[in-house]
Amino acid sequence: MRERITYLQKLGSSLPPSALTITPTSLTGPSVSAIREERLTFALDELPAELSSILKNDVHELHVRWVNPVAYESVGAMVARVPGGWHLFWTPVLGKESQKEGGRGARLCEVLGGVFGVACGGEESFTKLPSERFYHSAALQYFQPLEGLGRFVEYAKGKLCAEEDGDCVRRVDALAEASALDVSYDSISHALKVTALWAFQEQEIRATARPNVRTEVGVLSDEKTATMEDHELGVSGLLTVLGQDEKPSATVFSFPSRHRDAGSGFEAEFVQVGLHPVLQLKLGSNKPPVEEAACATHAYFTFPRTIFADRYQLSDDLFLASKNLTALRYISQPVDLEAPEYVMKTWGSAALLELKPPAMDDGKAEESWTAEVPLHLRYLTPSHGGYANLEVPYPAVFWACNAEEGTKFPTNPFERVNLGYDGLFGPRTVFWHVEPRPVSGGRVTSSIRVPVLDLDKAGWVNVGTAAVVLLGFAWISWKLLSVYLKTGYGSESRGSRTSETRDDKKRQ
Incomplete structure (x- = not known):
């Protein structure tokens, strides 16, 4: 197992080496305003048996991306975002054993349900991604709204922490306050990476070494140097390997990054309700983040x-x-356009929309603007009261800009990949992220109240429907009987017609 703990501060913030206290088993320091990221790398034999088995037998590539639906502030190289909720990107193993057994998705969902408390059901609940277009895209996708990591915290404490290991329990409990969690596995490295992110805030510097675990701690800040290229980000600060270094080492380095901060924000709210609601995006700026490159504004949605x-x-x-x-x-x-919500098997749908900002005229200042997305509600499960409250996560909004010819983006220490939308663009695309800002409160979700069948009145609906059907049947029956009698098909008409027929025959 390997561990990396990073505190990332904003540009201009720094910490002298003397502020850190280092022992063979710990590192402590003062409180700083920073993002905290913790990453653990596990080998397969270090994982619980049921999780190790499913990864080894049914998974070629797997990525879990969870984001808290509450707004949080990000910094520098850690600005990459996805819509709030629980995302799963999965490429199955295409071996003979998996094909013969079937039910790969059901087995995976059962294990992940125990780990995270999600209920994806089976492979039919996934949607396909265009993995044939770009190699860095997974094959299948699943999404589910998920408020927190409570189930994951309980699972990790029970499976990864010994009862007497109070430090492990404390650190796992801290995940309940995390803003994002990434879990990634691929069959090439045979390693599972778990990365947790805590929002930019005041927090104490603290790290503890564990037996047989290499723990690296970085107290860093954003950095700009004259030698950096346009597509690069830089950091500087102090690095320490617990149990190996007696004092921190100063460092400064830069790296290419596909994810950047656009320096603006957006809001999303429903401006038209009913069965055909309209979601309005309010963007704070129409100015492209770079002038030399071709840029377009996009919004990536995950609709339940x-x-x-x-x-x-x-x-x-x-x-x-x-x-x-x-x-x-x-x-x-x-995307079934007619099916009610309660008969759907797939999780929902993902969509990538290119937006059209007002043109930037020469000498004209940047301005805020809006875009409207027409949507459609499905018929929902009946409930008491006749109404249901729905939440749709904010989309991920970004400018997609082309980097210069020949620019390469190797994996950097803070790279976040397999986000759903990055696989829909070429490898030289740079994503300039627009920060989601709540309309009210702290949640980055759009709420809507919609009508559904009221169970309290459903009994009258059943009685009324039955009465209308019976009345309709009686009316149709009466009309048929009236026609039958008026057109001469009664008993008297048949008798008179028979006599007339006999008289005709006699005359002949």
């Missing part, structure tokens, strides 16, 4: 199964232009 976007409606150029939209660049398949 209760709501969806209609790809056919979003294919009309004139309609899109009226909403400050350019095009629907991607939508997951299939």
